[in-house]
Amino acid sequence: xxxxxxSQPEMSVQEAETVTLSCTYxxxxxxYYLFWYKQPPSRxxxxxxxxxxxxxxxxxxxxxxxxxxxxxxxxxxxxSDSQLGDTAMYFCAFMKPPVLGGGADGLTFGKxxxxxxxx
Amino acid sequence: DTAVSQTPKYxxxxxxxxxxxxxxxxxxxxTMYWYKQDSKKFLKIMFSYNNKELIINETVPNRxxxxxxxxxxxxxxxxxLELGDSAVYFCASSQRKTSDTGELFFGEGSRLTVL
Numbered sequence: 001x002x003x004x005x006x007s008q009p010e011m012s013v014q015e016a017e018t019v020t021l022s023c024t025y026x027x028x029x030x031x032y033y034l035f036w037y038k039q040p041p042s043r044x045x046x047x048x049x050x051x052x053x054x055x056x057x058x059x060x061x062x063x064x065x066x067x068x069x070x071x072x073x074x075x076x077x078x079x080s081d082s083q084l085g086d087t088a089m090y091f092c093a094f095m096k097p098p099v100l101g102g103g104a105d106g107l108t109f110g111k112x113x114x115x116x117x118x119x
Numbered sequence: 120d121t122a123v124s125q126t127p128k129y130x131x132x133x134x135x136x137x138x139x140x141x142x143x144x145x146x147x148x149x150t151m152y153w154y155k156q157d158s159k160k161f162l163k164i165m166f167s168y169n170n171k172e173l174i175i176n177e178t179v180p181n182r183x184x185x186x187x188x189x190x191x192x193x194x195x196x197x198x199x200l201e202l203g204d205s206a207v208y209f210c211a212s213s214q215r216k217t218s219d220t221g222e223l224f225f226g227e228g229s230r231l232t233v234l
């Protein structure tokens with residue numbers, strides 16, 4: 001079974017700063033998908049960024065980027081120029097590829113990091 | 120149009136009652152899920168359905184019974200509610216194609232409070 005660990009329960013930074021959220025995972029699979037989801041106070045789960053394990057290039061989406069270290073099984077999220085609207089719970093998640101049953105297994109989540117952006 | 124919609128958004132009920140939460144997706148996905156988010160915000164999968172067929176049933180009490188009348192709907196029925204059932208329940212869907220990254224689309228969640 002896969003496990004996902006987020007070791008930072010809460011982080012707080014000033015607006016406009018850069019912040020990095022850490023995530024490690026454990027799996028015996030060689031191919032898989034990794035995700036960061038954001039859950040603001042509205043409760044909605046919003047996909048921030050995804051990474052496919054067979055791609056060496058780190059994914060980026062505007063101010064959000066990841067540092068994917070496959071050998072270390074590490075998948076950190078960097079948020080640049082943080083904004084007040086980035087305040088939320090951030091969940092790291094793992095999924096096996098659909099062809100290996102991942103679609104049915106769904107996502108395995110970490111326990112989340114509560115990120116607070118201070119004005 | 121909302122992609123994954125759940126009703127009701129909030130539900131307050133007494134212990135011992137039976138309640139249902141409905142979920143519908145208009146994305147044409149073939150797989151739907153129920154997740155439970157506890158008071159510490161931990162998200163754990165409860166059920167997974169693919170084309171109306173149950174694929175996963177994690178260690179969930181049999182008081183919880185999912186029902187999928189068609190692949191666009193997955194309802195959750197809970198019998199004999201207990202205090203520990205208080206949580207936010209999320210419905211989600213995905214497309215289980217080999218060419219797809221399998222991203223899950225979530226509903227807005229249904230907060231269940233058992234008194």
